[in-house]
Amino acid sequence: MSVVQTVSGNVALNAPDESASAEPQTPNPSPPPGPMPGWKVPFYVAASVLLFLTQGLGMNLVTANIYQLQGSFSATTAEVSWLSAAYMAPYASLSIALFKIRTQYGLRRFAELGIICFVVAALLNLLVTDLHSAIVVRAISGIAAAPLSTLGFLYMLEIFQPEKKLTTGISLALMCTLFAAPVARIISPTLLDLGGYHALYTLEMGLALIVFAIIYTLPLTSPPRAVVIQRMDILSYLLLAIGFGCLAVVLTLGRLYWWFEAPWIGVVLAVAVGCLALVLAIELPRANPMLDFRWVLSGPNLRMAGVLLLFRFVSSEQSSTAANFYQQLGLLNEQTIALYVIILLASVGGGLFCALLVTKQYVLTAHLLSLAMIAAGAYLDSQSNSLTRPEQMYLSQTLVAGGAALFLPPVMAKGFKAAMARGMPFIVNFLAIFLFTQSIGSLFASAVLGTFVTIREKFHSNVLVEHILLQDPLVAQRVSQLSASYGKIITDNTLLNAEGISLLAQQVSREAYTLAYNDSFFVIFLASVLGLVTLILHQVWLRFGHKVDQEHPAAVQS
Numbered sequence: 001m002s003v004v005q006t007v008s009g010n011v012a013l014n015a016p017d018e019s020a021s022a023e024p025q026t027p028n029p030s031p032p033p034g035p036m037p038g039w040k041v042p043f044y045v046a047a048s049v050l051l052f053l054t055q056g057l058g059m060n061l062v063t064a065n066i067y068q069l070q071g072s073f074s075a076t077t078a079e080v081s082w083l084s085a086a087y088m089a090p091y092a093s094l095s096i097a098l099f100k101i102r103t104q105y106g107l108r109r110f111a112e113l114g115i116i117c118f119v120v121a122a123l124l125n126l127l128v129t130d131l132h133s134a135i136v137v138r139a140i141s142g143i144a145a146a147p148l149s150t151l152g153f154l155y156m157l158e159i160f161q162p163e164k165k166l167t168t169g170i171s172l173a174l175m176c177t178l179f180a181a182p183v184a185r186i187i188s189p190t191l192l193d194l195g196g197y198h199a200l201y202t203l204e205m206g207l208a209l210i211v212f213a214i215i216y217t218l219p220l221t222s223p224p225r226a227v228v229i230q231r232m233d234i235l236s237y238l239l240l241a242i243g244f245g246c247l248a249v250v251l252t253l254g255r256l257y258w259w260f261e262a263p264w265i266g267v268v269l270a271v272a273v274g275c276l277a278l279v280l281a282i283e284l285p286r287a288n289p290m291l292d293f294r295w296v297l298s299g300p301n302l303r304m305a306g307v308l309l310l311f312r313f314v315s316s317e318q319s320s321t322a323a324n325f326y327q328q329l330g331l332l333n334e335q336t337i338a339l340y341v342i343i344l345l346a347s348v349g350g351g352l353f354c355a356l357l358v359t360k361q362y363v364l365t366a367h368l369l370s371l372a373m374i375a376a377g378a379y380l381d382s383q384s385n386s387l388t389r390p391e392q393m394y395l396s397q398t399l400v401a402g403g404a405a406l407f408l409p410p411v412m413a414k415g416f417k418a419a420m421a422r423g424m425p426f427i428v429n430f431l432a433i434f435l436f437t438q439s440i441g442s443l444f445a446s447a448v449l450g451t452f453v454t455i456r457e458k459f460h461s462n463v464l465v466e467h468i469l470l471q472d473p474l475v476a477q478r479v480s481q482l483s484a485s486y487g488k489i490i491t492d493n494t495l496l497n498a499e500g501i502s503l504l505a506q507q508v509s510r511e512a513y514t515l516a517y518n519d520s521f522f523v524i525f526l527a528s529v530l531g532l533v534t535l536i537l538h539q540v541w542l543r544f545g546h547k548v549d550q551e552h553p554a555a556v557q558s
Helices: 003-010 038-064 068-073 082-105 107-125 131-157 162-176 180-217 231-257 263-283 299-328 333-359 363-381 390-422 424-466 473-486 493-551 553-557
Strands: none
Touching (some): 038 131, 038 180, 082 107, 082 424, 107 131, 107 180, 131 180, 162 333, 162 390, 180 333, 231 263, 231 424, 299 424, 299 493, 333 363, 473 493
């Protein structure tokens, strides 16, 4: 999620700064580095992939094993979900601060301190004894993991010349960000069998130590330093961090505790709104703001934010909706390993194809293909039933994974170029937009779709229950069949009949959830189609408007 701060250190510092007065001091231009020797390239690519996996597994191992960890901590689903909320609360905003820290104090110090903090956080995971200590350690891990995503981008971009960093480099780096989620699902069953919760984070510690050696062995090109941190930036960032952190907690846990039933959700949301309002009040009058809200809220940026939010919404088809659907069907990670291997391969293929399209300037083609593939995959998934198994979803999830890999790099490159053209201060502003749409936007999409599934499940459950009457011979026969397996244990006919009714109610609930998830998949399909149609109409309008401008320049000027 820190591609902006990464690219800025490699590209933006060589760009003309049209807003030099916006910061106390700006970096002096540095000559572009020469091409990297070919024998070094595989090592830097491997280092980048390993950094992304190390950072991403810390985030996804808990999400992938939320139900399995309930037994380890003797906790409910909502209580274990605090682990994810604690991780995301600091992670959601920290990259904004890290951008300025890296620029002012240097890349080498940033890399060394960042990996030392991560190694310490990984070691602390091994000392966890209960849920409360685990939540504290997960919050520390969220802080320590933020620099790793930046370093992952840096190592990938290091192998490219400046003219290719915003095309091939960004595409391959963003492709690597998609690896951790499927890898976590693939390796989790074996790790849990070996040692439960501690085995998950023993692996994380091992990866952290490998990455520690990599950072001290493979050097990175250090961009020029500049004094970019002002005193008011510290206050503004702290308020922004509290606001983003509170939003992350509310969006992660709101649907589990339910939005209107837990009073603390409203309190935390009010704190978030209050802190963000204070940030706005502090930054607007400043001559050198940390965040230029006038630029952030301009028309082009709002449109870009809308596109990024659309991407987070439709890509959550795979990251949260489909994964929760498998769990609702009773499928364990062991039964979905082959599916996630295919998803991983599809992500690699989509990322490589995206790099080719972006390099050839086929940006529109990448967006059209992405939305079309996600729409097709979501529609296929919307035809699922309670007997659907991973084998029936290979095609649909391949389409969604490939489409997700195609979408983000072109938007990212275009938005960053616009920020870079305005000068160094606007890179921080673009970073804020990107982080909000990707971290908070991802949580928002999962919360909205999860809430939608819950509401639709209640609707379908009520409809199904209306038709279940014991006076119906078919229903009575089904209850008798379900209770027959307990006939040798329960001799009381009343209790036996109650057990059959209970089993039937479980089947009704499963069918209601299946229909609810189908509705959710169909909503994602409609959102993808709407985005596809809007994109096509926008391109038609741009070309038609440009043609009118050329044919009637006088009318346009008047």
